[in-house]
Amino acid sequence: MYQLIKPLLFKFDPENVHHFVVKNLRRFNKFPGGSAISRSLWQVDDRRLEREVFGLKFKNPVGLAAGFDKNAEYISEMANLGFGFVEVGTVTPLPQPGNDKPRMFRLPADGALINRMGFNNKGVDMAAARIAEWRKNRPAVQQGVMIGGNIGKNKNTANEDAVNDYIICFDRLFDVVDYFVVNVSSPNTPGLRALQDKKPLTEILMALQQRNKKNGIRRPLLLKIAPDLTNEQLDDIIEIVAETRIDGIIATNTTISREGLHSPEKITKETGGLSGKPLTKRSTEVIRYLSEKSNRAFPIIGAGGIHSAEDAIEKLNAGASLIQLYTGFIYEGPGLIGRINKKILSV
Numbered sequence: 001m002y003q004l005i006k007p008l009l010f011k012f013d014p015e016n017v018h019h020f021v022v023k024n025l026r027r028f029n030k031f032p033g034g035s036a037i038s039r040s041l042w043q044v045d046d047r048r049l050e051r052e053v054f055g056l057k058f059k060n061p062v063g064l065a066a067g068f069d070k071n072a073e074y075i076s077e078m079a080n081l082g083f084g085f086v087e088v089g090t091v092t093p094l095p096q097p098g099n100d101k102p103r104m105f106r107l108p109a110d111g112a113l114i115n116r117m118g119f120n121n122k123g124v125d126m127a128a129a130r131i132a133e134w135r136k137n138r139p140a141v142q143q144g145v146m147i148g149g150n151i152g153k154n155k156n157t158a159n160e161d162a163v164n165d166y167i168i169c170f171d172r173l174f175d176v177v178d179y180f181v182v183n184v185s186s187p188n189t190p191g192l193r194a195l196q197d198k199k200p201l202t203e204i205l206m207a208l209q210q211r212n213k214k215n216g217i218r219r220p221l222l223l224k225i226a227p228d229l230t231n232e233q234l235d236d237i238i239e240i241v242a243e244t245r246i247d248g249i250i251a252t253n254t255t256i257s258r259e260g261l262h263s264p265e266k267i268t269k270e271t272g273g274l275s276g277k278p279l280t281k282r283s284t285e286v287i288r289y290l291s292e293k294s295n296r297a298f299p300i301i302g303a304g305g306i307h308s309a310e311d312a313i314e315k316l317n318a319g320a321s322l323i324q325l326y327t328g329f330i331y332e333g334p335g336l337i338g339r340i341n342k343k344i345l346s347v
Contacts, residue, residue, distance in 0.1 A: 002333030014104040014113065018330075022069075025077045035080050039141065042334045043082040044341040051084075053299050053321045054220035054247045056178055059144035060084035062312070062340050065303050065324035066150035066181065066224075070121045072130035076138065079145045082337040087324065088127055089150030090183045093168040095123035096154055099188065105270050107263040111307060112279075113327050115254070116188045116272030119152050124172045131176040149177035150224070152186065159191055163204050170208050180219055182208070185226040185253040187273045193226060198236045205244040220247035227252035227282045227304060231289065238294045248299040249290060250324070252283045276327035280305025284318050291319025307332055309343035316344070 009017050028034045049060035063085035064078050072088040079086065098120025105114045121127070131147055138145075151169035153162040170180060182204060184195035195201055205223065212218045223246055225237060241249065254273025261268045261278060283304030290300060302320030306312050307328040315323055328336055 002335065006331075006333070010106060010108065013102060014106055015101065018068075018104075022074050022077065026074060029077050029080060035076075035139070038077075038080040039082075042338055043080070044338045044345075046341070046345060048345055049084070049341055051322060054179060054222075056146055056220065057144070058084045058146055058322060060341050061316070061322045061344065062337050063087060063146075063148075063301070063322060063324045064329070065326040066090055066148070066183070067115075067117070068326055068329070072127045072134070072147075075131070075134045075145070075147065076142065079138075079142045081334045082341065083145070085146035085148060085178075085322070087148035087150050087181060088131065088177075089121065089148075089181075090119050090152040090186065091121050091124045091127045091150065091169055091173070092119050092152050092154045093124055093165050093172075094154050095126070096120065103272070105267055105272075107261065107267055107274075107276070109262045110276065110278055111327075111331055112261070112263070112274055112276030113330070114267070114270050114272045114274050116270070118155065118188045119186065124151075124169045128172050128176050131173070135176065146178040147176070148179045148181055148222075149173040150181040150183050152183045152189065153192070155189055159194060159200065162195060162200070163207050166204055167207060167211065170211060174214055174219060177219065179222060179247070180208070181222045181224050181250055183224050183253070185224050187226070187254065187256050196226065196229070196233070198240060202240055202244060205240065205246055209244055209246065222246065222248045222250055222301070224250040224253055225286070227255045227279060227286055228257060229286070234286065234289055235293065238290065238297070241294070241298050246298075248301065248321075250301040250303055251286045251290060251320075252279070252304045254304075255279055255282065257282075275304065276331065277305050277307055280307070280311055284315055287315055287320050288318040306340075307336070309336075309339045312340040313343060313347060 099118035153165035299321040302315030303324040
């Protein structure tokens with residue numbers, strides 16, 4: 001069904017289409033029986049899909065990556081499509097509009113997207129309130145869906161003050177999310193990737209770990225890394241995980257590389273992070289390197305270029321414990337979630 005309407009959707013601006021689709025998905029789910037129909041069409045419920053990672057029990061290993069539901073507006077709708085977990089954000093302490101439009105571009109010839117959204121979001125307070133509301137009212141069938149909070153810094157916050165932004169987001173979301181992701185790897189906030197250097201990154205993670213306990217509860221803390229890191233930098237990441245005792249890695253964010261693309265230059269020259277099929281191989285390489293070099297010392301969530309069930313299995317075989325979809329979800333539709341879960345059950 002999605003593949004029939006995709007050619008029409010792809011005729012319009014990607015960001016506008018995103019808002020059109022999710023708002024109409026919400027309307028459908030609000031119709032009597034709409035949520036049940038959505039679950040019957042897309043969900044795969046089987047206890048063999050359950051995974052215990054970071055001390056959390058995920059109902060299945062297929063999650064929605066950050067960036068799709070920036071403001072925690074569509075958790076229920078995404079859960080009804082069959083996602084086992086939903087990562088909201090990236091959120092920042094203060095609302096910000098993000099970069100100027102247009103800021104998202106399709107590359108159909110490459111099965112890819114370029115985006116330079118720039119952490120556009122309504123602020124951490126809004127996200128926290130919406131997650132709390134969802135938890136209060138969620139139906140029993142969504143009880144097992146885990147929520148991740150992906151946190152970043154405001155554009156106008158200097159890097160030397162960035163730790164304070166991460167602390168604000170961490171404290172505000174602590175009571176409502178199941179795990180955290182520190183995002184220092186987006187290419188769309190000026191200077192942000194400099195925070196991946198060993199010293200500033202260690203300082204941020206240690207500061208969060210020092211606050212990571214409330215009423216005897218701590219939250220799993222993950223780091224999302226770029227695919228453009230060298231092996232030496234990946235070695236640093238392994239050392240940082242050991243030193244800061246964070247719970248895992250998300251590999252990977254979008255890439256600034258434009259190597260091997262087939263789309264017209266007028267599109268490929270757009271600045272921003274590239275996602276989708278061109279990232280498939282590299283993100284799997286990063287997963288395998290981290291897993292093997294660390295002797296599987298920490299869990300990895302695999303993201304980047306998952307457009308088929310086979311892509312997902314490759315990442316799981318490379319060392320990922322869970323996977324996340326974004327661009328593949330846009331290109332392949334919600335049926336991809338079920339196909340992946342069915343493939344996992346068959347192997």
